[in-house]
Amino acid sequence: MNLNHGQQRGTIERSQVRRAELIATGRKLFADTSYDALSVDDIAKQAGVAKGLIYYYFTSKRGYYLAIVEDSVAELVARVGGDADLPGAERVRRTIDGYLHYAEHHRAAYRTIVTGGVGSDAEVLAIRDAVREELVAAIAEGAYGHRGLPPVARLALVGWLSSVEGITLEWIGGLGGPGGTEVAGRPDRAELGAMLVRQLRATLMVIEEFVPECPAPPATEGPFGQCDDLAPVTGSS
Template identity: 45%
Template sequence: MNESQEGPGPVPRGEARRAAILEAAGRLFADRPYDALSIDEIATAAGVAKGLIYYYFASKRGLFLAVIQQAAEALNTLAEEFGDLSPTERLTRTLDGFLWWADAHRSAFQTITSGGVGVDAEVIDFYHRVRHRLQAALSLGLTGERVPPPTLRVALDGWLSFVEGATVSWLAGGDLDRDEVRDMAVRVLGGVLQAVGAAAHDDADRSP
């Protein structure tokens, strides 16, 4: 019997199996490096035959990329789901979610922000898409426009790099609370935006 013919239900069995594999792989890759996990371990954790992993994902790398893509979409959702809040509330909740996700999915976070398995072009592409959408969401909250002006674009890109680096340091050190890291990031963004405002003022003064 093929996957499309399997029993009735709100979720086809094939989709449920694929989701179970992704969930199990996400848990395992959260705490263990790519090279430290085998297909056999992932299959056992998911409660499926090893062959099903190859059926749905072709290889361990294909499964890992699916986990990373799912992670990237989760991060994008965190930045975009608070559109009815004030910019400050939206930023605070987005950072809370971002830090919680990074803590709960450490290996995937490290992979997304560092470029992945070696230098993997697909993981790097996911990373750039995540950064672009986070930047657009921040710009929308600050200016009402998804495309920031050049000075703000550069400033937000630098701030996102700071947040990623601070998160890596926080996860490695474990000596700060998540709220402390979040509040520090908010204060740093405040300083960044002051610098953007000063730069815009200087540009206006230089205009003929």
């Protein structure tokens, strides 16, 4: 039986919805259980589907897991992409806040992205590296107005981002949750974002010393200004 165009479109849309539902279920499952501890039978049972459907959409458990990681990365990149119409400095602040917002509300997915997920799986690590490149490029565009970077400048920003990853992992570890309590004195997202912006400012000044063609944005420009950075922490204006 031949399907008309409307029927074909409806079938495709239902297929896309079902695939998205399976990915959403997988994100919840892998948030609480390690990759090796979940079988396709377990996944199918939790999702309420026949395991053949998992194979139909994702070929294998690994394919399913990679689709979940890619979906998480796409969401993170979309959140930190920023608004191109904003001034560069404000775009940087929004990028950092969006990054922390994602980590705060998607802790398991964030850990998977940053740590590489399944052991030393090369494909998962490649996905992680791609999101790092996008984040470094977004910061460079906000700071310098372009994404291309000389090697020394890129190394410095990669170093800053590595620090951000470690700090963020420690921060979300103190959020508390099921069976745990929040660490007393833990900074909120605004306070942590202000600290990371100040650290970025210091990194940009170091870059300027070594790469004069990459001058740090003026200290008076929005969030790169000293007072602006400290305001969320100290309450000063």
